[in-house]
């Protein structure tokens with residue numbers, strides 16, 4: 001078994017420019033993502049978070065620099081092997097014209113040979129993932145007939161059904177109501193407690209601060225800060241990067257909480 005602090009990904013001086021773009025989307029990215037930890041990537045719209053995810057998954061390749069996963073360059077990893085190692089919840093995708101159960105079952109494809117029937121362990125993994133994401137009641141519904149939040153939960157269930165040691169989630173709580181958003185973060189916490197390496201992109205700075213081991217703050221394609229939530233989320237830095245004045249309050253669990261200036265309902269803001 002690998003040490004909890006072994007690097008999962010090592011990115012060295014990575015530059016990336018989208019085809020036809022005049023400016024690089026990612027610049028000078030040097031970053032280590034350790035195994036067994038929950039790393040949260042944050043940053044304003046267009047900062048390059050999803051693009052960074054694409055590089056971590058080997059979907060895009062850097063123009064310069066290296067992306068290594070477990071010591072090997074991404075291009076050395078066959079796709080089928082990566083699918084057994086990394087579960088993915090992509091941001092937005094064409095909705096498959098399948099039932100919910102069939103969609104979640106796709107998470108098992110990497111474990112099954114061609115045309116192999118589901119084994120008992122596959123059935124159990126699919127049922128477990130549907131339960132964890134609260135979608136079992138939709139099992140026979142067509143995915144495109146679900147609401148945005150229900151569809152999002154199906155996408156997460158498909159990734160959980162993969163039962164990988166690494167999972168990458170790009171804004172998994174988009175469309176989710178408060179209960180399902182909290183359930184999602186709790187699920188992520190459980191995965192991390194089970195030793196799964198989690199990389200999560202989110203705009204929810206305050207939940208991220210409470211759950212993350214490490215945060216990576218991006219702006220204009222570059223890393224502005226990495227570290228614990230308390231190290232990354234200072235009022236001055238958040239205000240500068242997001243171009244909005246904020247205060248930092250402290251959650252009872254010790255995590256910093258970002259409050260737009262004047263919006264505080266607690267201690268400091270109460271008259």
Ligand SMILES: Nc1ncnc2c1ncn2[C@@H]1O[C@H](COP(=O)(O)OP(=O)(O)OP(=O)(O)O)[C@@H](O)[C@H]1O
Nearest residue numbers: 018019021025043044045046047048049050051052
């Ligand atoms: N295929 C593409 N071709 C050209 N530019 C692209 C392409 N995809 C993304 N971009 C640009 O790259 C930049 C970073 O996009 P990216 O989706 O990585 O940002 P993000 O941080 O995930 O943003 P958001 O929070 O809005 O989801 C943006 O300016 C975007 O317009």
